[in-house]
Amino acid sequence: MEAKTHEAEPQEHQTSHEWGPQVWTHLSTVRGRSPLVQCITNFVSMDLMANTLLSAGASPAMVHELQEIPDFTPRADALCVNVGTLSTEWLPAMMAAAEAEVRSGKPWVLDPVAAGATRFRLKACLELVGLRPTVIRGNGSEIIALSRASVGPTKGVDSSHESTDAMEAAKALAQASRCIVAVSGAIDIITDGQRVVGAQNGVAMMQKITATGCSVTALIAAFVAVDPLHAFEATASALSIFGIAGEIGMDMAKGPASLRMHLIDSLYGLDEATVLRRVNINRLP
Numbered sequence: 001m002e003a004k005t006h007e008a009e010p011q012e013h014q015t016s017h018e019w020g021p022q023v024w025t026h027l028s029t030v031r032g033r034s035p036l037v038q039c040i041t042n043f044v045s046m047d048l049m050a051n052t053l054l055s056a057g058a059s060p061a062m063v064h065e066l067q068e069i070p071d072f073t074p075r076a077d078a079l080c081v082n083v084g085t086l087s088t089e090w091l092p093a094m095m096a097a098a099e100a101e102v103r104s105g106k107p108w109v110l111d112p113v114a115a116g117a118t119r120f121r122l123k124a125c126l127e128l129v130g131l132r133p134t135v136i137r138g139n140g141s142e143i144i145a146l147s148r149a150s151v152g153p154t155k156g157v158d159s160s161h162e163s164t165d166a167m168e169a170a171k172a173l174a175q176a177s178r179c180i181v182a183v184s185g186a187i188d189i190i191t192d193g194q195r196v197v198g199a200q201n202g203v204a205m206m207q208k209i210t211a212t213g214c215s216v217t218a219l220i221a222a223f224v225a226v227d228p229l230h231a232f233e234a235t236a237s238a239l240s241i242f243g244i245a246g247e248i249g250m251d252m253a254k255g256p257a258s259l260r261m262h263l264i265d266s267l268y269g270l271d272e273a274t275v276l277r278r279v280n281i282n283r284l285p
């Protein structure tokens, strides 16, 4: 039987002013509870993803061996599945872990990296979507490809679309898959198929650091782990917090490499006043 943990009555839309305290509560709860996040992710992202989770106060574990899933996954508070360096050998572990999370009523988050680049990848992503992720987070091109279930010309893991180009695709995917869909970009779009908000934190230089998208997906998993009944709000909070850390990090950075370091430091050091002042989440039409 499928456990029903991550569906609550939709709340009314809030103003940006009202989001601040909620975003701070999500971050403080992650720091206080330190959720264990199992990550089955690509080789490129493992380091930045683990460090992002640690600096936010969560506990990362990169566990991807199929034989370990039955022992390990039930102990995780959330799961992050990322198909960035997908191979035939890894897919069964991703599927088994997702099924285990759903069975134990825990949230899991999918990052469909380069979903539209190859037929193998698209088919795998569609199978994973069928296992009811709590949240899907991709860039504009990935969400469009997944929503249309189509392979096409892509820039691989990078987006050739603005996040706003994927607004309707995101809504359709959220409705069809009954999950939260987040599209990252200059404006991060978050939708449950009905409500749509935009988180406008972050800096463009974050696109020049590999695995920032992967890492914010894992951060979403940590935030949803501590508030599974409000996955929509927790997803917006995670994207906003990561963006704020990027904004503060950019004040000290000289380029992508130092931004990577300062982003992690800023995420670790975020305080309540800064979060309340900088959160920029608004309803979108």
Ligand SMILES: Nc1ncnc2c1ncn2[C@@H]1O[C@H](COP(=O)(O)OP(=O)(O)O)[C@@H](O)[C@H]1O
Binding pocket: 138, 139, 140, 157, 158, 159, 184, 185, 186, 187, 188, 201, 202, 203, 204, 205, 206, 207, 211, 212, 213, 214, 216, 239, 242, 243
């Ligand atoms: N133009 C931009 N302005 C501000 N933040 C951005 C911009 N582009 C991407 N970001 C941020 O960078 C992070 C990674 O997003 P993105 O580059 O879209 O993902 P991916 O790496 O999966 O393609 C997200 O936190 C997103 O909000």
Ligand SMILES: Cc1ncsc1CCOP(=O)(O)O
Binding pocket: 042, 044, 045, 084, 085, 113, 157, 209, 210, 211, 212, 213, 214, 215
């Ligand atoms: C470069 C690369 N190639 C396969 S996965 C990957 C990392 C992609 O990370 P992100 O989607 O966060 O930019």
Ligand SMILES: [Mg+2]
Binding pocket: 113, 114, 138, 139, 157, 213, 214
């Ligand atoms: Mg990505």
